[in-house]
Amino acid sequence: MSLPAAVLAELRAVLPAARVVAGDADRLAGYGRDESEMGEHPPDVAVLVESAEEVRAVFAVASRHRVPVVPVSARTGKSGGSLALHGGIAVSVERMNRILEISSGDLVARVQPGVVTGVLQAEVEKLGLFYPPDPSSLETCTIGGNVAENAGGPRALRYGVTREYVLGLTAVVPTGEILRLGHRSIKGVAGYDLTGLFVGSEGTLGIVTEILLQLLPRPRHAATALVVFASVEDAARAVSRVLAEGVVPRCLELLDDGCLAAAAKGSPGRFPPGAGAALIVETDGNDADAVFAELVRVAELVRGDASGEVLVAQGEAQRRELWEARRKMSSDLKLLHPMKRSEDVAVPRSRIPEMIARSREIGARHRVTVASYGHAGDGNLHVNVLFDRADELPRVDEATAEILRTAVDLGGTITGEHGVGLTKRDFLEYEQGPEVVAVQRRLKAVFDPLGILNPGKVFPPALGA
Amino acid sequence: MSLPAAVLAELRAVLPAARVVAGDADRLAGYGRDESEMGEHPPDVAVLVESAEEVRAVFAVASRHRVPVVPVSARTGKSGGSLALHGGIAVSVERMNRILEISSGDLVARVQPGVVTGVLQAEVEKLGLFYPPDPSSLETCTIGGNVAENAGGPRALRYGVTREYVLGLTAVVPTGEILRLGHRSIKGVAGYDLTGLFVGSEGTLGIVTEILLQLLPRPRHAATALVVFASVEDAARAVSRVLAEGVVPRCLELLDDGCLAAAAKGSPGRFPPGAGAALIVETDGNDADAVFAELVRVAELVRGDASGEVLVAQGEAQRRELWEARRKMSSDLKLLHPMKRSEDVAVPRSRIPEMIARSREIGARHRVTVASYGHAGDGNLHVNVLFDRADELPRVDEATAEILRTAVDLGGTITGEHGVGLTKRDFLEYEQGPEVVAVQRRLKAVFDPLGILNPGKVFPPALGA
Numbered sequence: 036m037s038l039p040a041a042v043l044a045e046l047r048a049v050l051p052a053a054r055v056v057a058g059d060a061d062r063l064a065g066y067g068r069d070e071s072e073m074g075e076h077p078p079d080v081a082v083l084v085e086s087a088e089e090v091r092a093v094f095a096v097a098s099r100h101r102v103p104v105v106p107v108s109a110r111t112g113k114s115g116g117s118l119a120l121h122g123g124i125a126v127s128v129e130r131m132n133r134i135l136e137i138s139s140g141d142l143v144a145r146v147q148p149g150v151v152t153g154v155l156q157a158e159v160e161k162l163g164l165f166y167p168p169d170p171s172s173l174e175t176c177t178i179g180g181n182v183a184e185n186a187g188g189p190r191a192l193r194y195g196v197t198r199e200y201v202l203g204l205t206a207v208v209p210t211g212e213i214l215r216l217g218h219r220s221i222k223g224v225a226g227y228d229l230t231g232l233f234v235g236s237e238g239t240l241g242i243v244t245e246i247l248l249q250l251l252p253r254p255r256h257a258a259t260a261l262v263v264f265a266s267v268e269d270a271a272r273a274v275s276r277v278l279a280e281g282v283v284p285r286c287l288e289l290l291d292d293g294c295l296a297a298a299a300k301g302s303p304g305r306f307p308p309g310a311g312a313a314l315i316v317e318t319d320g321n322d323a324d325a326v327f328a329e330l331v332r333v334a335e336l337v338r339g340d341a342s343g344e345v346l347v348a349q350g351e352a353q354r355r356e357l358w359e360a361r362r363k364m365s366s367d368l369k370l371l372h373p374m375k376r377s378e379d380v381a382v383p384r385s386r387i388p389e390m391i392a393r394s395r396e397i398g399a400r401h402r403v404t405v406a407s408y409g410h411a412g413d414g415n416l417h418v419n420v421l422f423d424r425a426d427e428l429p430r431v432d433e434a435t436a437e438i439l440r441t442a443v444d445l446g447g448t449i450t451g452e453h454g455v456g457l458t459k460r461d462f463l464e465y466e467q468g469p470e471v472v473a474v475q476r477r478l479k480a481v482f483d484p485l486g487i488l489n490p491g492k493v494f495p496p497a498l499g500a
Numbered sequence: 501m502s503l504p505a506a507v508l509a510e511l512r513a514v515l516p517a518a519r520v521v522a523g524d525a526d527r528l529a530g531y532g533r534d535e536s537e538m539g540e541h542p543p544d545v546a547v548l549v550e551s552a553e554e555v556r557a558v559f560a561v562a563s564r565h566r567v568p569v570v571p572v573s574a575r576t577g578k579s580g581g582s583l584a585l586h587g588g589i590a591v592s593v594e595r596m597n598r599i600l601e602i603s604s605g606d607l608v609a610r611v612q613p614g615v616v617t618g619v620l621q622a623e624v625e626k627l628g629l630f631y632p633p634d635p636s637s638l639e640t641c642t643i644g645g646n647v648a649e650n651a652g653g654p655r656a657l658r659y660g661v662t663r664e665y666v667l668g669l670t671a672v673v674p675t676g677e678i679l680r681l682g683h684r685s686i687k688g689v690a691g692y693d694l695t696g697l698f699v700g701s702e703g704t705l706g707i708v709t710e711i712l713l714q715l716l717p718r719p720r721h722a723a724t725a726l727v728v729f730a731s732v733e734d735a736a737r738a739v740s741r742v743l744a745e746g747v748v749p750r751c752l753e754l755l756d757d758g759c760l761a762a763a764a765k766g767s768p769g770r771f772p773p774g775a776g777a778a779l780i781v782e783t784d785g786n787d788a789d790a791v792f793a794e795l796v797r798v799a800e801l802v803r804g805d806a807s808g809e810v811l812v813a814q815g816e817a818q819r820r821e822l823w824e825a826r827r828k829m830s831s832d833l834k835l836l837h838p839m840k841r842s843e844d845v846a847v848p849r850s851r852i853p854e855m856i857a858r859s860r861e862i863g864a865r866h867r868v869t870v871a872s873y874g875h876a877g878d879g880n881l882h883v884n885v886l887f888d889r890a891d892e893l894p895r896v897d898e899a900t901a902e903i904l905r906t907a908v909d910l911g912g913t914i915t916g917e918h919g920v921g922l923t924k925r926d927f928l929e930y931e932q933g934p935e936v937v938a939v940q941r942r943l944k945a946v947f948d949p950l951g952i953l954n955p956g957k958v959f960p961p962a963l964g965a
Contacts (some may be wrong), residue, residue, distance in 0.1 A: 096611050107866045139744065140850035141911075185689045188664030196687065198696070199664065212935045218909035220846035221878040224700050225920055228957060231663070231696040235689050265656055277677065279604060280627065281717030281786055312846065321746055325790045381685035385605035411684040444605075446684035455690055466690055470677045474946065475692050481942045493691060 038079040038122070039100045049092035054083040054130075055136070066125045069110040069117050070172075072376070073457050076118035078105060078125035084128050087244040088255025090207040094487075097124055098209060103490050106151055106238040111176040112184060113377060116237045116414040120491040126242055128179050134158055135245070142250045143202060143219060148179025148243050152186075155248075165253035170452070171362045173183070182243055184454040185235030189317075189361070192412035196452075198234040200249045206233050206241035208482040217247060232478075239452045239489045240482045248473035256318040256326040258347065259354045260334060263310035265342040267291045267407075270312035273337035277316075278384065280336055282329065286317040291391065293371065293406025293421070294364055301367030302360035304375040307343065314411070315361060364408050364416070372404060372421035376431050380442035381415040381451030393441050394418045401426065401434040404453055413453045415451035421482070440465055455493045464495060503544040503587070510587070511547055514557035519595075525587060531590045534575040534582050535637070537841070538922050541583035543570060543590035546554050549747070550595050552709040555672040562589055563674060568955050571703040573614055576641040577649060578842060579921025581702045583955040591707055599623055602711070608865045609713045609885075610666060612815035613644025614725040617651075620713075630718035632659035635917070636827045649710055649919040650700030654751040654782075654826070661917075663699040665714045671698050671706035672784040682712060697943075702919045704954045719784040721791040723812065724819045725799060728775035730807040732756045734871075735777035736853040736919035738802035739876045742781075743849065745801055747794065751782040751877070756856065758836065758871025758886070759829055766832030767825035772808065779876070780826060829873050830882070832858060835871060841896050845907035846880040846916030858885045860908050862906045866899040868892065880916035905930055920958045 046055050057063055057080040067077030084090050097104045103123030110117050119125055132149035139162055146155060153173040156166050169188035170176055182204065187196040203217020213307050217223070231241055263269040267289070270421075274287055288296070288349050290306070290313045298306050302332040308314055314337065318329040334345040348354040360367075368375055381392045396407030398420065409416040420434050430442070439449045439459065443466045449459050476494055478484075521527055522545040532542030544567075549555050562569045568588030571926030574794050575582050584590055597614035604627055611620060618638040621631050634653035635641055638806040641651070647669065652661040668682020682688070698705055729735040732754070739752055755763070755778045763771050771778055779802065783794040799810040813819040825832075835839055847855045856872050863885065874881040885899050892961070904914045904924065908931045914924050929937050941959055945951075 096534060138848075138850070141742065141848040143848070144744065176605060185693075191687065195660075195664070196689075198693070199660070205563055208939075212939065214939060215933065215938055216936065218913045218931075219848040220613075220880070220916065221849070222652060222656065222837060222846040222880045222916040223873075223913035224661075224917060225913050225915050225924070226937070227705075228650075228663070228696050228700055229936065229939070231693050235693055240692075252743065252748060255746065275605065277719065278607065281720065283717060322790065322793065325787065325793075328787065328790075378738065381683070381687040382684070383606040383608070383684040384602075385603070410687075415685070415687045421596060446687035447873060448683045448685055448690050450690050451685065451687035463691060466683075468680070471679055471681065471694065472691070474550070474673075474677065474694070477946045478692060478885075478943065481946060 037453065038102065042096060042100050042102055043080060045096040046080065046093065050082055050089060051098065056081040066127065067119055069112045069115060071113050071115035071456065071458055073115040073118060076120050078119035079122045081125040081127055082384045083127050083130050085203055087207050087213045090126060090242045090244060091211055091213060093124060093126055094207065094209050094211060097487050098289035101485060101487060105489050107379065108177045108180040109175055111172040112180060112456065113453040114458045116456035116492055117456060118453055120457060131244065137162060137164065139164065140224040144248045144250055146178050146246050146248065148177060148246060150178045152176050152178055152181055152438055159250055160253055163253050164250040166200065166248060167472050168197045168200060168252055173366060178246055179243055181491055182234050182246055183236065183238045187415065187452045189288050189410055192287055192410060193283055193285040198231055199232055201234050201246060202249050203230055203247040204243050205235060206243050208241040209485065209488045210257065210482065214241065219247060221249060225298060237456060237493050239479055239493055255321045257317055257319040257354070258326050258330045259315065259317045259357055260348065261306065261331055261346045261357060262314045262316065262337050262341050263307050263343045264312040264340060267391050269340045270314050271391065271411065273314060273340040274387065275384065277333055277336050282330065282332055282336065284316050284318045284333055286315060288315040288361060288409070289411035290364070290408040291406055293404060294368065294408045297367040297371050297406065298360055298364065300370040301363055305356060307358040308355040308407055310342065315357060349354065367444045368406055368419050368421060370424050374422045376420040376435050378418045378435060378438055379415065379451050379453045380418060380439065380447055380449060382442055382445045384414045386445040387411055387414055390416060391444060394438050397434050399435045401430045403431055403434050413448065414473055457492060460495050461491055465494065503567065507561060507565050508545060509544065509677065510561040511558065514561065515547055515554060516670050520958060522686045527663050527922050531572055531592065532584055532598050534577045534580060536578050536580035536582060536921065536923055538580040538924055543584035544587045546590040546592055548592050552672050553669055554676045555591060555633055555707050555709060556676055556678060557674065558589060558591055558626055559674050559676060562690045562952050563950055566952060567944050569952055571707045573642045573645040574640055577645060577921065578918040579923045581648065581919055581921035581957055583922060584607055585922060587667045596709065602629065604629065605685060607715045609715055611711050611713065613708050613711060615643045617641050617643055618644055624715055628718050629715040631665065631666060631713060631715055633662045636830060643711055644708055647711055647786065648701065648703045652917045653879065654875055657752055657875060658748055658750040666695055666699050668695055668712060669698060669708050669711040670710040671708050673706040674950065674953045681708065681859060684687055684712060686714060700762060702921060704944055708718040718952050720786045722782055722784040722819070722957050723791050723795045724782045724822055725779065725795055725813065726771065726773050726811045726822060727806050729777040729809045732777040732856050733853050734805045735779050736815050736856065736876065738779060738805040739852065740849065742798055742801050743877065746852065747801065749781050749783045749798055750795065751780060753780040753826060754876035755829065755873040756871060758869060759833065759873045762832040762871065763825055763829065764834050765835040766828055769894040770821060770825040775807065780822060781881055823946050833884050833886060836886050841885040841900050843883045843900060843903055844916050844918045845912055845914060846885060846892060847903065847907055847910045848913035849879045851910040851912065852876055852879055852881065855881060855907060855910060862899050862902045866895045868896055868899050879912065920962050922957060925958055925960050928958065
């Protein structure tokens with residue numbers, strides 16, 4: 036669509052000219068890209084907001100002219116949630132990047148949505164505090180994006196995902212209300228959990244302008260080990276054994292043979308070559324001896340399934356190197372095949388081996404390589420379909436569809452971390468059924484009756500649209 | 501209101517006669533009482549449902565005749581959520597009390613809403629598993645009620661509240677849909693968090709007929725200690741010190757001098773006499789030495805503030821006795837004064853001493869006794885206004901109102917555990933403001949456009965109603 040002529044003038048009436056980006060195709064193209072590989076969908080104009088009141092003013096302009104509004108932050112999302120699919124106005128929170136408060140007494144942090152996750156973590160850790168959610172993109176992604184997607188990460192096994200840390204937030208909704216939700220107390224059950232409803236709503240209900248996060252005391256010690264296995268089945272059995280024995284480390288990350296082959300190219304020397312699978316295990320706590328003892332306990336439990344020694348990271352530098360290799364996995368896989376479709380299904384814990392085996396079988400049938408890694412402890416697997424040329428895309432699409440449906444058939448979900456966005460909207464009904472999807476459309480309409488906020492995301496396009 | 505004549509006949513057409521309770525005033529009176537001390541509000545008829553389909557059929561009858569429907573379970577609620585304020589049909593889930601499945605492999609339990617919380621806990625513990633939420637009423641309350649109220653308990657400090665354990669649920673909504681929400685995987689971010697929206701919605705959005713709960717491995721050991729203090733300020737300072745040092749025990753329960761006086765009457769010998777306050781501290785884990793070491797660490801941290809020795813419970817029997825005394829606190833307080841108004845505010849952790857001090861000051865000003873106990877670690881305090889005669893109620897009402905507003909003014913909430921229900925609906929706007937309350941009314945209308953489900957609860961009556 037092309038923007039009605041009056042829109043630009045009205046935006047410039049409510050925001051300084053320097054914060055209304057229009058006519059600069061290169062810059063707008065940047066706002067139209069993310070990490071989803073869904074191509075480029077630039078907005079017609081981008082506005083750099085600095086307050087809830089400014090967001091409200093932008094919604095007023097957009098409502099008058101029925102123009103789409105798309106919230107954008109660091110654009111590290113993997114499901115296309117911030118792409119301006121139908122053009123319109125991109126509302127960027129990049130300038131709202133201040134940590135407003137860190138309170139040791141209340142164990143909370145108050146932040147603007149554009150704060151980089153890793154920056155917040157470093158700041159709270161200086162004070163002996165801890166913000167657990169650790170998506171792989173933590174050096175570049177922002178808390179606002181994490182809230183929109185309900186981001187997780189390896190430490191979710193012990194510490195849970197973003198939703199568990201959001202005590203409150205300020206959200207501006209298309210109808211113009213500035214909703215101040217939640218409270219500074221850890222507990223609270225007054226009214227519906229609107230805070231929780233906004234977390235993970237993928238920028239389709241409102242634009243979040245401030246977030247109140249719960250913090251924890253920082254665990255003083257962490258210990259990390261690498262265990263290799265002859266096969267992914269052996270590794271999955273080891274994971275089940277650890278959990279069945281009542282041990283919940285903070286991370287239990289699985290990498291299959293394809294991932295290890297990619298890591299051998301991208302992070303040589305980090306993982307033993309030739310293994311069928313590997314587990315990264317991490318324990319934490321305040322007592323160094325107890326942390327190490329728990330790691331030893333895990334090592335004892337997995338030894339029977341492992342194909343080699345349990346390698347304990349010696350010192351902080353080795354720990355960092357190991358995690359850096361794990362976080363680079365998504366890009367290293369492209370060293371095997373230049374193109375990649377990355378899924379993030381989650382299944383019940385007992386179904387992990389079956390999910391991996393069936394993904395491989397699906398890949399073989401469609402002549403694409405499938406490599407899986409992820410948070411085995413909580414059943415969240417990143418299943419990657421690797422390929423070489425765009426003409427393979429029809430086969431990739433079919434393989435991907437089967438992988439997503441398999442996760443649902445096993446009692447799981449099409450997305451454990453990345454969100455539905457654009458990439459998975461056609462599979463939402465397969466998971467939830469038409470009635471649950473219809474209810475969600477009605478909920479969205481409570482906040483966005485004109486349907487101007489992030490249209491085309493999460494829900495499959497309505498018939499005739 | 502009186503029930504339209506056709507309603508009874510239509511209910512008997514969809515349910516066996518034995519499960520439609522009408523005309524029996526004594527039995528109906530029972531369905532009209534709970535633990536809120538809001539008096540008796542019997543329904544016109546009670547139906548004992550056994551399936552989601554039956555609930556749907558009841559909603560169809562109620563919708564045709566615009567008759568109120570009130571979900572009831574064990575009626576242990578403290579906010580009046582299950583009272584049939586406007587008469588109508590009570591839908592009791594008491595016959596839906598089966599544990600459908602406990603899976604060690606997936607660490608989940610699937611239950612009907614009428615399962616008693618303590619029964620579920622005992623069953624999963626037999627298998628080495630753990631369901632943490634532990635409201636004081638756990639021997640009688642049910643999972644369905646816990647889900648409706650988002651119940652907490654002492655162990656919430658380390659383990660969180662009910663919401664954190666509900667992976668999915670089946671909810672029948674007044675418009676007739678049977679919504680199957682959530683998934684069996686631990687993680688999942690597809691669509692809005694409808695599961696979370698239903699948890700804590702106090703039976704105003706739908707009637708839950710099945711619940712899928714996440715379980716944890718059972719910690720093998722727990723250790724409990726009692727510490728006494730000269731004043732509640734000293735105890736609150738000790739709590740802050742423990743948390744600031746990065747130690748998060750599973751419970752940190754505070755009792756003030758009034759509570760200790762009540763316990764001296766109701767549970768003689770359990771607490772040392774004459775103290776100004778006490779803390780119950782409990783640590784847990786899989787390694788007995790580490791669990792005891794953590795308790796010792798807490799003891800070291802609080803010793804400087806304490807007025808006596810740290811008394812470690814010797815063996816399981818002593819632990820149980822201590823907790824039994826704690827759980828009886830709500831009723832023991834009536835040994836001081838026969839009448840009681842019980843609030844459950846929550847405040848930011850640093851504000852605990854101020855909340856307690858201001859509650860006492862408010863009590864003194866209104867000539868009522870105030871005694872506080874609760875989950876000091878997470879700022880959730882049960883502030884009790886004690887009195888002797890009904891003619892004191894105007895002063896009690898004023899004191900209560902000031903206590904609730906004080907919690908909000910300190911950054912907290914009017915309810916940390918019990919819900920808004922009937923007892924606190926007039927204070928919801930003070931906490932959340934009119935816009936947030938208005939949005940919630942619109943959300944309710946998505947599921948209940950006729951306003952037949954649990955009318956008069958949570959939200960203040962609309963003008964003219």
